[in-house]
Amino acid sequence: MASVTYDHVVKRYTADLTVVKDFNVEIKDKEFMVLVGPSGCGKSTALRMLAGLEAISEGEIRIGDRVVNNVAAKDRDIAMVFQSYALYPHMSVYDNMAFPLQMQHMKKDDIDKRVKNASRILGLDNFLKRKPRALSGGQRQRVALGRAIVRSPKVFLLDEPLSNLDAKLRGQTRIELQKLHRDLQTTFIYVTHDQVEAMTMGDRIAIMNAGILQQVGTPGDIYDHPANLFVAGFIGSPTMNFVPATVDNGTAKASGLEVKLPKPVSAAKGTLGFRPEAVTDRVVEGGPTMKMKVDVVERLGSDQFLYGQVGADQVTARVDPRMSVQPGDTVQLGLDTRGLHFFDAETEKALI
Amino acid sequence: MDFSVLLTDLPTLVVVIIGVPAVLAAYIVGGEYLVRRLPDKARPSVRPWIWVAPALLLVAGFLVAPAIGTLAQSFEDKNGAFIGFQNFAAQLAGFPTGGAWIAIRNNLFWLIFYTLFVLAFGLLLAVLFDRVPYESVVKSLIFMPMAISSVALVVIWKFMYAYQPPGQPQTGTLNFILNTVFHQDPRTWIQDESPLLGLFPLNDMALIGAAVWGIVGFSLVILSAALKGIPGDLLEAARVDGAGEITIFRRVIFPLMMPTVVVVGTTLVIFALKAFDVVYAMTNGNYHTDVLANRMYQLLYNSHDFGGASAVAVILLLTVIPVLIFNLRQFRAVEARR
Numbered sequence: 001m002a003s004v005t006y007d008h009v010v011k012r013y014t015a016d017l018t019v020v021k022d023f024n025v026e027i028k029d030k031e032f033m034v035l036v037g038p039s040g041c042g043k044s045t046a047l048r049m050l051a052g053l054e055a056i057s058e059g060e061i062r063i064g065d066r067v068v069n070n071v072a073a074k075d076r077d078i079a080m081v082f083q084s085y086a087l088y089p090h091m092s093v094y095d096n097m098a099f100p101l102q103m104q105h106m107k108k109d110d111i112d113k114r115v116k117n118a119s120r121i122l123g124l125d126n127f128l129k130r131k132p133r134a135l136s137g138g139q140r141q142r143v144a145l146g147r148a149i150v151r152s153p154k155v156f157l158l159d160e161p162l163s164n165l166d167a168k169l170r171g172q173t174r175i176e177l178q179k180l181h182r183d184l185q186t187t188f189i190y191v192t193h194d195q196v197e198a199m200t201m202g203d204r205i206a207i208m209n210a211g212i213l214q215q216v217g218t219p220g221d222i223y224d225h226p227a228n229l230f231v232a233g234f235i236g237s238p239t240m241n242f243v244p245a246t247v248d249n250g251t252a253k254a255s256g257l258e259v260k261l262p263k264p265v266s267a268a269k270g271t272l273g274f275r276p277e278a279v280t281d282r283v284v285e286g287g288p289t290m291k292m293k294v295d296v297v298e299r300l301g302s303d304q305f306l307y308g309q310v311g312a313d314q315v316t317a318r319v320d321p322r323m324s325v326q327p328g329d330t331v332q333l334g335l336d337t338r339g340l341h342f343f344d345a346e347t348e349k350a351l352i
Numbered sequence: 353m354d355f356s357v358l359l360t361d362l363p364t365l366v367v368v369i370i371g372v373p374a375v376l377a378a379y380i381v382g383g384e385y386l387v388r389r390l391p392d393k394a395r396p397s398v399r400p401w402i403w404v405a406p407a408l409l410l411v412a413g414f415l416v417a418p419a420i421g422t423l424a425q426s427f428e429d430k431n432g433a434f435i436g437f438q439n440f441a442a443q444l445a446g447f448p449t450g451g452a453w454i455a456i457r458n459n460l461f462w463l464i465f466y467t468l469f470v471l472a473f474g475l476l477l478a479v480l481f482d483r484v485p486y487e488s489v490v491k492s493l494i495f496m497p498m499a500i501s502s503v504a505l506v507v508i509w510k511f512m513y514a515y516q517p518p519g520q521p522q523t524g525t526l527n528f529i530l531n532t533v534f535h536q537d538p539r540t541w542i543q544d545e546s547p548l549l550g551l552f553p554l555n556d557m558a559l560i561g562a563a564v565w566g567i568v569g570f571s572l573v574i575l576s577a578a579l580k581g582i583p584g585d586l587l588e589a590a591r592v593d594g595a596g597e598i599t600i601f602r603r604v605i606f607p608l609m610m611p612t613v614v615v616v617g618t619t620l621v622i623f624a625l626k627a628f629d630v631v632y633a634m635t636n637g638n639y640h641t642d643v644l645a646n647r648m649y650q651l652l653y654n655s656h657d658f659g660g661a662s663a664v665a666v667i668l669l670l671t672v673i674p675v676l677i678f679n680l681r682q683f684r685a686v687e688a689r690r
Contacts, residue, residue, distance in 0.1 A: 053588050073591040086589035090607045099603070103594035147593070 002064035002154040002187060003029045004050060010058035011045050011211075019045050021211045023059070032181050032188045034202035038234070039193055042211040047157055047191045052076050063154055074103070079148035080157040083164065085140045087132040087147075093119075094128040097146045104151075118146040121183075138169045145177075149184060156181075158190045162197065174200055195235050199223070207231050224339075229348040232273050232341060238305060240341070241279070243313040245272040252342065256311020259288035262337055263352050269345040276305065278339035279317035281331070288335045292317065297325055306331070379406070419669070426662035439663035452664055455642040461556050462563075462624040462643060469564045470620050471613060474571025478579050479601065481572075491576065495569030502566065502629035509562035510634065513541035543639045555639050563630045567623065571616050578612035579605065611686040618679035625672050644668050 004027040011020035020042040027033045035043040048054040050061055052073030060067050068076055079100070087096050094115055101111040119125050122142040132140055141161060148156060158177075162170045178201055181188050192198055198205045199219045207214040207222065207230075215227040226232035232240045245252040251260050252272050259272070283289050292315060294308040304321040307314070317333055325331055342352040383402035387395055429435045443452040477494060481487050497505060514524030518537045522528040527538035541558040548554045582605060590600045606613075628645035635641045637650060644664055652661035 051588075051592055053591065073588075074594040074596060076592075078592065080589070080592045082585050082589055084583065084585050086583070086585035088586060088590075088604060090610075099590075099595075100593035103599070147589075151593075 005062040008059035012057040019211050025206050032203040034198040034205045035191045036198035037208035041208040043191045043208050051080050078155045079151050079153035081144045081148050081161045083160040085144040092129050093143050097150050100151045114150045118150045122146050155187045229343045238276050238316045240273045240275050241315045243272045257290045265351045267344050271343040273341035276316040276318040278336045280334045281319040281323045283334040290333050293330050422662045422665050426666045439659040443663050454640050455644045455647040458643050462627045466560050466624045467620040470571050473568045474575045477572045478576040494572050497566045498569045503633045505566045506633035515540045578609045582608050614682050621675050
């Protein structure tokens with residue numbers, strides 16, 4: 001149990017290859033923090049620097065109050081779950097979980113107690129004697145978790161632990177991990193490229209792109225108030241609608257849409273952003289409307305997504321599943337201005 | 353050089369170049385033709401034999417038949433009369449210094465030290481070079497003696513071991529070092545039978561040392577490949593789990609390399625049992641450095657003792673077979689784990 005602080009951390013491989021730039025995050029004790037971003041954004045590198053598997057080029061990483069820049073991985077008292085699980089193939093499940101405890105020269109009885117306890121929590125009791133080779137993907141994943149939890153580490157690192165599981169198992173494990181976090185009362189740092197995992201599991205989310213931290217906040221915060229165009233586009237599925245617009249006297253004009261901005265903005269040009277659910281089939285009296293030429297209709301039972309053209313722009317709308325629309329139709333749609341965003345054309349920062 | 357023989361034998365050459373593939377093709381086509389005429393059920397069981405038969409014939413003609421011949425000869429005297437186990441008795445008489453016993457003792461030394469040193473150095477170098485820049489260059493250097501013929505290797509090592517009486521300039525590398533660095537009298541490395549560490553004859557060890565130098569690249573390359581096959585994730589996981597580098601080697605790297613170590617080890621055991629060329633070229637088995645393969649050669653070509661030579665060959669064969677079977681099984685196990 002400890003907090004983790006990234007203080008102006010930089011990771012540079014060569015003079016012109018910097019993969020993490022001026023990274024600043026404070027992760028509270030017992031928090032479930034998710035680092036999320038597209039592949040190659042530096043999130044794994046940030047985690048590996050904390051684990052002690054990569055050197056820190058600049059800045060400081062602290063676990064609790066202790067600066068760990070020059071502390072070897074084995075002395076940092078952290079546990080890590082790898083994407084590949086990295087189980088020792090020549091050891092039984094039991095020995096895999098006992099290994100980190102043996103490294104601490106713990107007594108055999110205590111090791112036994114802890115391993116048994118972890119295997120009970122993770123439902124591995126019947127597999128303790130098996131080699132990893134003889135386990136399914138999900139079981140291997142749980143052994144990897146077991147190897148981490150037996151140690152009661154200060155910080156628990158997870159590097160894309162679900163990406164090798166099938167969709168159904170991934171959903172289950174997501175819930176199990178949250179339970180585990182609640183039971184263990186330990187700091188979790190979780191790296192993923194999947195925004196759904198980030199949104200569902202994180203107490204807070206840190207979004208990275210191209211080595212730069214974009215925004216840190218609670219899932220709700222980030223969803224409702226994205227700091228910039230990248231965050232707005234990365235979080236949410238289907239993605240937010242972006243239409244280029246010019247601003248004239250507090251009104252944004254796009255190719256097929258005109259909307260009075262709820263707040264004056266300084267920029268004359270920019271991008272109007274609204275999520276599919278802000279587009280409604282109920283046209284609000286006096287509110288902004290748009291005509292959509294529907295290309296594709298997706299019915300998911302609980303939802304209905306319309307993909308089509310509004311003026312010259314692609315727009316996605318989430319509408320009532322009972323609304324009857326055929327591809328090729330032109331429909332009149334409304335826009336809920338409470339979910340409206342406006343991004344500066346140059347800086348891409350959110351102005352609304 | 354006179355190449356005219358090639359011209360006069362041109363017809364033979366043509367016959368060989370065209371004839372051999374033609375016979376093979378005819379065999380395959382004919383075989384297939386016959387197989388197709390068989391009932392459907394019988395075909396799958398017959399067809400493999402058609403394809404394997406040529407290889408089986410070659411093995412039978414060039415390997416099995418001579419082995420049986422050797423076995424038969426080991427029970428015969430010079431005139432071809434059956435004499436039971438007398439040849440074996442002669443070879444195994446006079447323990448511990450008579451008959452083949454010195455050679456057997458030396459083969460045992462080879463078996464232990466040659467195998468051990470080659471494995472140990474190969475493993476050590478593989479682990480060290482794994483973290484060296486220009487790794488492939490360094491590995492090629494170590495591998496290079498593999499390309500040298502054993503006789504050339506012996507010539508090189510004779511320079512290393514060369515001896516001049518005390519007081520004279522030492523031309524041998526080892527004696528030069530012994531003389532100038534350690535201020536000791538030179539030693540006759542190849543003749544000196546005085547025991548090293550009170551146990552093992554110095555000249556035996558000198559021969560083994562030269563052979564080790566020649567083969568260590570082989571174990572280095574194979575063990576290095578096995579080392580590279582261990583996923584980096586595992587080592588990182590062990591590091592995070594709190595293991596130091598030596599513990600990681602002992603608990604993670606070495607166990608994972610073990611199957612490969614065993615395969616290389618058993619291969620080396622076979623090499624050690626077959627040891628011949630270095631001994632033959634360096635001492636010809638003198639100064640009590642003889643080994644079984646060299647003894648067999650001497651009996652056959654110098655003493656014309658066919659029975660005795662065959663007996664030694666049979667002893668050698670019987671020792672190698674179990675190792676060979678173990679080696680093959682282990683190799684299959686390694687392959688199956690991939």
